[in-house]
Amino acid sequence: RNRKLKGKVTLKSPRRGKRKDLLELARRNGQLALQEQAQRSRLREEEPLRELSRLVGLEQEPERIEGYDISHLRGEETVGAMVVFEQGRPRTDCYRRFLLRSAPPGDDYAALQEVLQRRLSREGWAEPDLILIDGGKGQLTAARQALNLAGKLKLPLLALAEDPEQIYLEGAASPVLLPAHSALLQLLQRIRDEAHRFALSYHRRRRSKQGRRSLLEDIPGIGPKRRAALLNHFGSINKLLQSTVDDIKQVPGFSERLATRVFNFLHGGSER
Template sequence: RDQIAALEKVLEKQKISSTDLVDQDIIAMARGFDTTCLTVFFVREGNIIEREPFILSNTEGAERKEILAAFIKQFYDGASFIPKEIIVEEEIDEREAIEAWLSAKKGSRVKIIVPKRGEKRDLIEMVAENAMAYLEQKETFEERQKIRNEKAMEDLKRYLGLEKLPRRIEAFDISNTQGTESVASMVVFENGMPKKEDYRRFKIKTVEGPNDFESMKEVIFRRFKRGLEGDEKFKDLPDLVVIDGGKGQLRYALEALKELNLNHIPAIGLAKEFEHVFVEGKSDPIILPRDSEALYLLQRVRDEAHRFAVTYHRKLRSARNLKSVLEEIPSIGKVRRKALLDAFGSLENIKRASVEELSKVPGMNKKSAIAVYEFFHKA
């Protein structure tokens, strides 16, 4: 009840509108043990039009004014709009230097204000309360998620007969269209959460046509061979390998692991239709309880591998289709095609580009730009 009352109080205070018509951003923070929430309220023409929270990790030991100054520099470095006033709750490092930098970016004076009393002080306190409420809510959610993930890993260990908790799980999937643009994905979950910086993707090199089994063997072999060779991107080995597929895909993945003398790494296949789990040495699948955290975790991992593979495949297919269209344009050779792709990214963007924009692409000139423009704007 106390928490609900506190949230209602924050929501009630958010109804306040400033009477000052100067454009302002109001920035306040709340700190947890090792996490900081910075919330920005955007005030335009006297009205709060939007608010946005930002979570910073690993901030233990940093001073508040240091965090706030670093955030302001990073936030406004790429901002499309800088207000006339930035209101903060306390003094920050390098205040005058940051004001000068912001003023130069905006082209007019920008002030960083630390209010001591009055309406602006009320606003900054409101934003600080909002930041704290958001941080507490997020920390509570993350704690619940951490407990769920721990249970999921313990359940997986028990159901699959693993020697240790599967803290690092790697999942693999294959995607192609009738054997063309065949790619594979590798996604990583650590302690039940995605670790996106470790995601990897592969173009299938040795397999002709739509052969998911051989493609899976190739990608498993390449991934773990690179790890054994000391490649930094692949040096961490998983506690569990998840293959998107049934017995066939798993068998080929296991062959690759055996060829590399890594058959001590547990691997399973997760068949999509009935969510059956296949393991080496057992003809019948392991059927996990439908409501188990273990199954939910495996599904999240498998679905993420599928999403990542399909996204990469579509990107390559789109690039190939775009290339084939550009090949039809006179005077647009391989170098210019690549330059146009790099500059605009998609066929739609090239279609929308003006002659002037096309001519500014490296390697293009007025004549070739007109050729591209007229190709897409034929009467």
């Protein structure tokens, strides 16, 4: 069991003799161990990039890889996501989200093309060395069309499908299958899964906001200004749901009758 020591604790560092030699030896061994660990880590990160360059036919390892995914629910609130990996590591400060504007609802190919065209039109963004798409042959073809329209005819592109994991390459007759323990496959999976996670989290947030707006829009006699006043006063729909009639009356422009109507509507009672 732990016991608290009474009195001061003094740490001493030998300055000469055998004890100093032992301390210096331990320090050097520690430094060597850290250097070897760092070197092994670099090799683990560099090897799949070298294999990727050979697979795609690049002259050197891709430094910046961008991954893309589309997320929606039955065509509603469609969003796109871009994630960035540099030297095999995520660069979260470079991640970007896209709210779809023109793609028809439920058309994943058109949504992917819109996202890529908007991304490639951005000035000042670093150029990718490789683009990874979440999907199969159809997504790969749609992405190439978007890249060609943007003038990126030579930008390398591949797609990763799942169940089973298959890598689709341009010009290849059939997809590439790699063993589950492949370091390259695991790298591509991390990028693909991160793009999926990022897109899904944005989509869920959009749906949550839309749900809150729809709930307030259904309350009779509550227009845009009063909806904004409610959200500004309570800060969130959850806090509004926890409020009483007296709490709602404190919102500017809400009489007791109107506050009662809001409260009853939110809690399933009469609207009058």
